[in-house]
Amino acid sequence: MNTSRADTTWRLMAPDDLGHVTALAASVHPDYPEDTDIFAERLRLAPDGCLSLLLDGQFGGYLISHPWRGLLSPPLNTLLGSLPAPAERWYIHDLVVAPQGRGRGYAQMAIDRAEQAARMAGLGILTLTSTRHALQFWARQGFTPEAISAEEQAILASYDPQACLLSRPVG
Known part of the structure; x- marks a missing residue:
């Protein structure tokens, strides 16, 4: 289930990757x-939606995604407790490619993997x-x-004033 090029591999995330995820998130998203x-x-909740990118054998990015329901996005830095059931869409929580890997199609590869996970779950919409x-x-x-509603806008404000809830059909 790897998506590979000669110098990259998207693979299922392992618990040992979490330190790298947190460090990369902090460097790329200091405001979030x-x-x-x-x-x-x-x-833990959606292992099939969490991927790590290896660039030349080094940690180079991640995708965190999971099933979701409705348009009320999870507030920033908030535990979910559990995933909503039944789900009706696939939520991309975060996608980061390290600066040295940008512009080479790796983000698109991760989005393709999120779409694949959505299809396998029977969900026809990607949201973020x-x-x-x-x-x-x-x-x-x-x-x-x-x-979105006023309630949703209030949650988006936990990100920034211009944050926006976006969706597209699964291709």
Whole structure:
């Protein structure tokens, strides 16, 4: 179940990867801090949605994703406790490729893997919360804004004032 190129491999995340995930998240998203416990819980709840990227044998990125229901996104740095059932969409919690791996198609490979997980779960929509810094990237990937409630807008404000809930159909 690896997606590979000569110098990269997306593989299922292991608990031993969590220190790397937290360190990379802190360096790439300093304005959006999350505790290691958040990543560990997502890995425990949805191991098939959590991937690690190896670049030349070194940790180079991650995808954290899981089944979800509704348009109320999880607040930043908040434990879920459990996944909602039944799920109706696949939520991309975070996707990071280290600077040395950017622009080489690795993020698209991770999105493809999230779509594969969504299809296997019988879910036809990918959803995510985009920060102001990533809105253009996600728009290029075909994600569009969802109409949201005041409650949802309040949760998005825990990210930043321009954060947006985005979705697209599974391809």
